Amino acid sequence: MSNPIFVALDTPILDNALELAKSVEGHVGGLKLGLEFFCANGHHGVHEIQKIGLPIFLDLKLHDIPNTVAKAMQAINVLEPAIVTVHASGGRAMMEDAKAAAGINTKVVGVTLLTSLDQRDMTSIGYNGSPHDQVERLANLSAEAGLDGIVCSGNEVGAAHKVWKDGYFVVPGLRPANGKAGDQKRTVTPRAARDDGASVLVIGRPITAAENPNSAARSIEATL
Numbered sequence: 001m002s003n004p005i006f007v008a009l010d011t012p013i014l015d016n017a018l019e020l021a022k023s024v025e026g027h028v029g030g031l032k033l034g035l036e037f038f039c040a041n042g043h044h045g046v047h048e049i050q051k052i053g054l055p056i057f058l059d060l061k062l063h064d065i066p067n068t069v070a071k072a073m074q075a076i077n078v079l080e081p082a083i084v085t086v087h088a089s090g091g092r093a094m095m096e097d098a099k100a101a102a103g104i105n106t107k108v109v110g111v112t113l114l115t116s117l118d119q120r121d122m123t124s125i126g127y128n129g130s131p132h133d134q135v136e137r138l139a140n141l142s143a144e145a146g147l148d149g150i151v152c153s154g155n156e157v158g159a160a161h162k163v164w165k166d167g168y169f170v171v172p173g174l175r176p177a178n179g180k181a182g183d184q185k186r187t188v189t190p191r192a193a194r195d196d197g198a199s200v201l202v203i204g205r206p207i208t209a210a211e212n213p214n215s216a217a218r219s220i221e222a223t224l
C-alpha cells in the first residue's frame with residue numbers, strides 16, 4: 001500500500017515549503033497546499049512544488065455559488081491536482097458543478113465539518129445534531145452529487161465509510177499520542193484514522209513544526 005500521509009505545507013513562503021517537502025521526501029505519499037500557500041504563491045508556487053514529483057492536494061475549500069466554484073475549478077485544472085476540496089455545505093448543485101468542471105484525474109472531496117469545530121461550535125452556527133449526524137448527512141449529499149469522497153475527522157471516518165463503501169476519505173486533525181492539539185478539536189491518532197478507513201492522512205504541524213521534520217515523519221510512518 002502506498003504511503004497515505006499528505007503533509008500540509010502550511011506556509012506562505014515558497015522556499016520554506018520546498019525545504020520542508022524535500023526534508024520529508026520518502027516518508028510521505030503526497031503534499032498538501034492550502035489557502036495561505038496558494039494566496040501567496042499562486043500557480044507558480046504549485047508548479048515549483050510539483051517539481052518534487054509527489055501528488056499535489058490543492059486544499060482551496062471552494063464555497064460559493066455553483067457558477068463561481070465551477071469557474072474556479074476550471075482555472076486550476078491546468079495544475080492537474082490529485083485532490084481538490086470544496087465545502088459540502090455549499091450544496092448539491094455546487095458540488096455537481098465542481099465535479100463536472102474538474103479534470104478527469106482530480107478527486108473532488110467535500111469538507112463536511114471542520115476538525116476545529118466541536119458540538120458547541122455546531123450549535124453556535126445553527127447546525128442541529130452531532131458531528132456524526134452532520135458528517136453522515138453531508139457524506140450522503142456528496143455521494144449523491146457525484147463527488148469522489150469527503151473530508152472528516154477520524155472520529156467519524158468509520159461511520160462515514162459504512163454509509164459510503166467506495167468513498168475516498170481524507171482525514172485531517174491528526175495528532176500522535178500526546179501531541180499538542182492546537183486549534184484542532186476532533187483529533188485522533190494517524191493509526192486510528194487509518195484503521196477506521198481513511199484513504200489520506202493529512203498531517204501538518206506534528207511534522208512541520210517538529211524540530212526535525214524528517215524524524216517526525218518517519219516516526220509517524222512507523223506507527224501505520
Ligand SMILES: O=C(O)c1cc(=O)[nH]c(=O)n1[C@@H]1O[C@H](COP(=O)(O)O)[C@@H](O)[C@H]1O
Nearest residue numbers: 008059113114115151172173202203204205
Ligand atoms: O481540508 C482540510 O485539509 C482540512 C479540513 C479540516 O476539517 N481540518 C483541517 O485541519 N484541514 C487542514 O488540515 C491541515 C491540518 O494541519 P495540522 O493541524 O497542522 O495537522 C491544515 O492544512 C488544515 O487546513
